[in-house]
Amino acid sequence: MTSFDFPPVALPEPARRLREEVRDFLAAERRRGTIMGRADSWFTGWDAGFSRRLAERGWIGMTLPKRYGGHERGALERYVVIEELLAAGAPVGAHWISDRQAGPSILRNGTERQKTRFLPEMAAGRCFFSIGMSEEHAGSDLASVRTRGERVPGGWRLTGTKKWTGGAHVNDYAIVLARTDEAAGDRHAGLSQFIVDLRAPGVRIEPIKLLSGEHTFNYFHLDGVELGEDALLGAEGDGWRQVTGELAWERSGPERFLSTLPLLVAAVRKLAGTTVTGEQQARIGRLVARLHALRQLSLGVAMALQAGQSPDVRAAVVKDLGTRFEGELVNEVRAILPAVPDPAATPGSYPELLAFALMHSPAYTLRGGTNEILRGIIARGGENRS
Ligand SMILES: Cc1cc2nc3c(=O)[nH]c(=O)nc-3n(C[C@H](O)[C@H](O)[C@H](O)COP(=O)(O)OP(=O)(O)OC[C@H]3O[C@@H](n4cnc5c(N)ncnc54)[C@H](O)[C@@H]3O)c2cc1C
Structure with missing residues (x-):
């Protein structure tokens, strides 16, 4: 397989069933009032109680071995859980880094004592890393x-x-x-x-x-x-070899194109029941088509990780395209459904969600490695291929 191959991925049946379970869980959390549906919830939505309830369902440390408190599930099952959480704008920031990279890094590089000390606590949603x-x-x-x-x-x-x-x-x-x-x-x-x-x-x-x-x-x-x-x-x-391995996990997940999806969801909900113009429909359609393509590419990266490969170049492609999409989505949604962004508006209202996504926009293409750096990785990947 070359650096740029993204074979199509079909989610296995257990992953589909899992999606329904996660949606039920999220519906219950919405009724509790814990989900604001804000963009960038994996970065700023810090809620230890939410993390613990998620852990009780077995949805943190999903791929870790059972002997360290994990659940030995596949990368694609984990993918389904985290994409549902991100799309909902759920407050997953407390455990995000532990689950995404600190846990896997300790599993790969840590001593037995470090593994038994930290991993079960992480998987229980009680130990959070930066x-x-x-x-x-x-x-x-x-x-x-x-x-x-x-x-x-x-x-x-x-x-x-x-x-x-x-x-x-x-x-x-x-x-x-x-x-x-x-x-x-x-x-x-x-x-x-x-x-x-x-x-x-x-x-x-x-x-x-x-x-x-x-x-x-x-x-x-x-x-x-x-x-x-x-x-x-x-x-x-x-440390360099270890940190590079960590960056592969940091750069490859669906949070690199889904951070602002909750804003599109909020806009579509607001438009429902109104007279939607052909222009609005076409613009929403274009965003959804890009989203679909990005998701297919991202699933290809998840699949490669599951197969034990190091898909660094493919992850860089998805992160470059995906993080640019995150920012463009905010501007596009603002054009589709104009409103004055207002950070002081009612929490969860469209003007507040819009303000929040806009003010976070400068971060999307910077964090976890800037797009210029990613393009360097992609260019070198292209050279290696020929
Ligand atoms: C929202 C957010 C969260 C973050 N969270 C963390 C965190 O929790 N922990 C942590 O350790 N870090 C974190 N970071 C830091 C992040 O990893 C760095 O901001 C990022 O790697 C860029 O580094 P820098 O800010 O020093 O910019 P610089 O490296 O100074 O880059 C400045 C500009 O120069 C460009 N540039 C630099 N070198 C090259 C080159 N060789 N070729 C072409 N262009 C180049 C860059 O693309 C960029 O546009 C976070 C950043 C953000 C925005």
Whole structure:
């Protein structure tokens, strides 16, 4: 198979049944009033109670082994669950990073003690992780991180500042990428990952407010944080390989094209029962057709992951197309159903949902690796193919 093949995927019967179960669960949650139907719910919808109820249904840590609290289900079943949650705008932000990448990374790289300590808690929706990768001058160029990990008697000391650390003020732990060997010749060598308790002495969290005024991001200062030996995740010096593996999970999911779908759903609901023009119908049709195509491509990536492949180039294609679609959808919906965006309007009303999606728009093509960086990956994938 080449870097650009996306074979058609048909969802298996158990996945179809599962979709109905998830829809029933979401209908009950709507009646509880926990679902606002906002865009970007995986990034800003932090609700520990919702995460725990989801975990009780077995929908967190779905692909983890049963001996670590998981459910040993397939990647496509997990896909069905998360696409339903995203399409509904459900508040999945608390457990999102644990479920998507911290859990799989600990399973792949962690010690037996780390696996038994963290994975069952994650799968129970009781342990939430942040990503401690980016810094002031180390975003796209992640290998230039300056946070230092020094060996000290009994463990490690971490010093530095991470930036854009989502959820660090509410989550429990972060996986931090740090330089542990300044002398390593290759800049990708000498990096290591650590599991850091976000309430440990020496950790200082400083908010960075979003355009909307929400507190989601942070500076995450590590002022000489002392860690035991067992905080090291994986092998010392192997951080680059590990972090690259994590980025594959981070970039490949349906949250890279579904973040703003709840806004389209809200607009269509508002139009229902009114006289809809041919122009409005055609524009909605075009959006839905693009959505369908993106979903097929994204399912191809999920399938490849399930088959044990590393579909980095295919994931970059979907993320580039998908994140641009997320922003374009907001502008298109605004043109189809004009309204004055109003962040102060009734929560869940169309003007409020529109304002929320608009104010989050700058983030869609940046987070998890910018589109320029993804296109570099795609171009190199194309070269490798010939
Ligand atoms: C909503 C959101 C959530 C985030 N959450 C987290 C988080 O939880 N944890 C975390 O660690 N990080 C997080 N990030 C950080 C994110 O990974 C970085 O913002 C991203 O990788 C870009 O890095 P940068 O901001 O330093 O921009 P830079 O790397 O400085 O890039 C600036 C511009 O230059 C372009 N550019 C840079 N290098 C090249 C190149 N080689 N070729 C072509 N163009 C280039 C970029 O595409 C971009 O347009 C988050 C970011 C956002 C927006």
